[in-house]
Amino acid sequence: IPIALDHAVGEYFVGVVADCKSVLKNDTVKTNDYTVAPNKLNVINPQGGCFEDEWEPNSAKGLAVPLTEGLHEGLGLCNDEDWYSVLVPATNTLIVTVERSEILSLNEVNPDIDIELVGPSGELIDVSVSTGQTDTVMAFVVPAEDTYFIRVKPKKNGNLAQYTIDIAMNEPFDGIDLFAAKATASPTVTFSGGALYLDWTLVNLGSTPVGAFDVKVYFSTDEKVDDTDIAVGSISIEQFPGATATVRTDSLVLPAGIAGGTYWVGIQADADDVVVEVDESNNWVTAAPIVIDGANPCIDTEDFEPNNTLETATELDLNAPAVGVSIFEYKDLGLCPDLDDWYKVELPEGKRFKATVNYLYKNTKGFLYTQLIDASGEAILDEGKLASKSEVLLPYVWQAGTYYLRVYNPNKAGKAKPYTYTLTVSLVEPNAADVCLADQFEANNHPNQAQVVGCGLKEMTLCKKDQDFLKFDLPADGQVVLTLNNAGGKMKLLVYEKIGGAIKHTIFGNNKKTITAGAEGQTYWVQVTTTSTSGVVNSFDYTIFFDGISGVDLQVEEVSPYTGQAYQGEDELVGFFVANQCLDTVNDVNFGMYLSDDGVVDENDILVREASVGKAIVGGESLGVNEKFTVPFDTPPGKYKLIVVIDHDEQVVESNEGNNASLAPFTVQEVCVDDALEPNNHPNYPTDLMLGYYENLQVCPYDLDWYRIALLEGDQLNIKAFFANGGGDLDLRLYQDGNFTQPVLKAYKTNDGEALVYSVPADGSYYIRLNGLSGAANTYSLFVSLDSIDLCESNSCQNGGLCSEEGTGKVVCDCTDTGFEGDFCETNTDDCAADSCQNGGQCTDG
Incomplete structure (x- = not known):
């Protein structure tokens, strides 16, 4: 009788089978080849099969049997799993070793078992899935005294085993181990x-x-x-x-x-x-x-390694010698599976960037992928995946900074072997259609970069290869309506309740969605991307309106100066609106008006007015404001941006501080101060002139300067007005006494200065008039003579320089071929400075 008979079966039928191996081919009737004894055989003390231990049932955690330190023998895993518990003192290390033995059986039985160590809170501490006879799990230096659980289970259904458990608890001791x-x-x-x-x-x-x-x-x-x-x-x-x-x-x-x-x-x-x-x-x-x-060793390029992580990325100098205009090529680079290559590049705003990896694709070696990653190291802006050529492109760099390139083998379908490749990068001017300015929320290309926003309108841009993330909070049972708006409607808005979680809400095109929080409130993440696979949109600009969240968001709109210009020291009236895009009312708020050169408020701008709106601004409504300001007298004349900033002193907490300013063009005109010969604005009140030179004269806007001079028949009157035409175009006229509507002579060129020469036909008074073209103002000098007026007559140019006269009254000396230089050719030129003598010759300055 075999000793391996299953101990759980006590009685057996005994049968006899003839030709049990079916070797008799002519025995065609097999149904009578066996017989069974009518009485059963009682087998005493069989030793086969799986023996359960005394601690059954313990097939669930709630039935776990407490064990102490030491060896526990005679355990059996028979068609279920076994659970044990052990109390481990604080700072002890628990080591549990399970050694199994095979089941005695007439049939082959798989004895392979696994062991898990489960923590006090149900967390999995350790697991052993060894295929040998021994499995060990450990909990090292436990933080506090607590109960740990041991789970012994079959690796596969039907596995049976006898086993022992050895529990060791080692408390810390003096010294090091x-x-x-x-x-x-x-x-x-x-x-x-x-x-x-x-x-x-x-x-x-x-x-x-x-x-x-x-x-x-x-x-x-x-x-x-x-x-x-x-x-x-x-x-x-x-x-x-x-x-x-x-x-x-x-x-x-x-x-x-x-x-x-x-x-x-x-x-x-x-x-x-x-x-x-x-x-x-x-x-x-x-x-x-x-x-x-051994057939595929990895070969790396020492000039670029180590660069296997973002932190060790090799910097590519885009100012290095280039193959072509702003194109840089790096050959014979090596990539090994599981060892990515990282590069970093400094990209200026306003350029077009492209990187291409060329390699000889083989099916058995897998692919090379290329990623373009923003400065955070988290946001993948573009990825190239093509065989033999993977390429990334940023059509317009909307934000300057450090960007990263990652080249790696994705190990698709288990295919990954070393490659050599060529990396080509280019930095060129962008296409006009790709130009896209970053908004105030950048960089927000990844959920971890998302800024917390509140109620109101968010004006944003989604550049090519860009994606925007924001996040907002809703209180318990709170509700918000999100409205997405973009010209052409080729964007979509996705809402998540956690990073990497499922999409909870989607808005396609220009549409809105109502979101309601649960009883405990919720933080939401918002992602905006394009709906088209090509990423092409009609306009990069878009808005998201958050309606329903409590708070304040003030926005300045429609800044309108009454005239758009004012003289130094004068006043101007300005109208504008302040909108409160959120729910909470603001009782009053201050504003500031600035004159700015560049349209961005900073310490260089001129604060021209501070005041309050004087009224409450109700949530969801707009308030019109009209206010005067005075241009400081010392403000330089010119073209400015008049900026109105609501809450310029930042006394109101807002959900969006980026829309508090708006602007309009404004011109500051220079105050015209009368000269010493005023008043002479009318022929009835002219200034009498003698022959000579008059300086520091001024024509003010829409002003006329009249002068009177007595002349005799036959006099040759010469008049020159000296001024720079860029400061204001002045015209010169001469009238006879009694006829002030028709000049006898006039000069009205468009370059610097004016001049006229007049032969006097009769004795009498003659009138000289200067005026600005279309109200222009300018300073000037006036030269009145009966002789030819030639400023070069005194020949102020020295050493043979040629003199010429400018309309501004300035003498210019041409020193060509004189050997001298300076304003008046007064300085000897050192002809030997260039050391032009050759073959040992000595230079002597002439």
């Missing part, structure tokens, strides 16, 4: 020069802190790893506290030249024995073996 445990290595297939990632646990079972030490990693061709095997890398630990356990994730770049094959990975803490430990025997842990693909 470094313990390496729970190691896994990935990827399972890598390359010489490739990446190796290690997940493992480092423990100090002692209570004494540890100073600096190194951890070394070895490759072994057998399961016994020691320091005689291949050292592939090291990890530096600066310090490590006592009674501490840390789950570590470390990465290494394997050295070149490792032969292909299968290697077990060993990790040795304190590999150089610099730490004195209570127990030196537990510094090693071994991970399951990995494979080195």
